[in-house]
Amino acid sequence: MTRRVSCWMLVVALSASMMACGEEESPRGDDNIDADAGLESDAGDAGDVEAGDEPDADAPDVADEPDVTVEPDVNDEPVEVDINGIWAAKMVTSGVAEVPVVGESQSDTVSILRMDISSDGQNLTVFTETCDVSIEGEAAGVAPVIPDALVNSLPITERGGTFVDGNLVLPTMYEVRGAQNFDDLRNDPLPEDAEDPRVYDQDGDGNPGITVSVEGFLSGDIYLVQRSSNALVGSQTDDGRVEGRVTWSDEQSVLGASNEILVTLQPQSEPNSDPDASFFEMVSVESTVDCAAIASQAGSLFTR
DSSP states (O other): OEESSOHHHHHHHHHHHHHHHHHHOOOOOGGGOOSSSOEEEOTTTTOOOOOOOSOOTTOOOTTSOOSSOOOOOOOSSOOOOOOOEEEEEEEEEEEEEEETTTEEEEEEEEEEEEEEEEEETTEEEEEEEEEEEEEEEOOTTEEEEOOHHHHHHSOOEEEEEEEETTEEEEEEEEEEESBOOOSSTTTSOOOOSTTSTTBOBTTOSSSSBEEEEEEESSOEEEEEEEEEEEEEEEEEOTTSOEEEEEEEEEEEEEEEESSTHHHHOOOOEEEOSOTTSSEEEEEEEOTTOOHHHHHHTHHHHOOO
16 A cells, blocks of 8 residues: 655645546644654765654644744845854645546645754754645645644654755655654555554544545545655855755555545655756744744745
């Protein structure tokens, strides 16, 4: 049952599949960093890291309105970037699925992040908190939803990287969501049964693994385990931002669903072949700016 697809993309692709059938007929604290659930970086300056076992039950809803206005530094002249400090970041991973009858369907997963970066010469340590996740898809009549409980359960991650002459490299990092205790995080088969002892209820909703949802003419929840990876390579811009491309992959195993149709319809999905379709943008913000402020003002912070 394990498929090499994005779990976020799966929701949009399933939605498009169901449409085709009809035509035929929140912020977390540092204590969230843990060693069991599984997060690993490629070798190099980054090294191997693991993080994110249990979700923080007290994590607030990132949808709350902040009391602070986030204003990125803007200058008319090219500026020299100090990579140290707090950065608001937007990461878009674009996927494409072949859906029966409908054909090719594109979906973009948009992640809003808060990055705390420190440097030791050229080498970086980056702590990343997920503030919000949304899906922009093309399937009409249905809407994929990433529940707040899932976003709030995502741990703060730690990874290494480099920043040399204005060029940023964050090597490939692997993470498993909804399962833990892997001998080989990158290569061990994902659980295919909810009774597998590695499976746990990461988002605390009473269902195995993590839960993503579909709302519309056919609604339901999908319970799954996901292994994902991403690497970021970019450079500073004249206005002091850092922008570049994201290389990513996802693999997921569906453990069950509230509607059995969601289990039986599993279109294949792959990263968009356009290398510019998956990208990131970072802008420096004040150290007092939290995840809630970044999420609520993402529309004015980012240029894409």
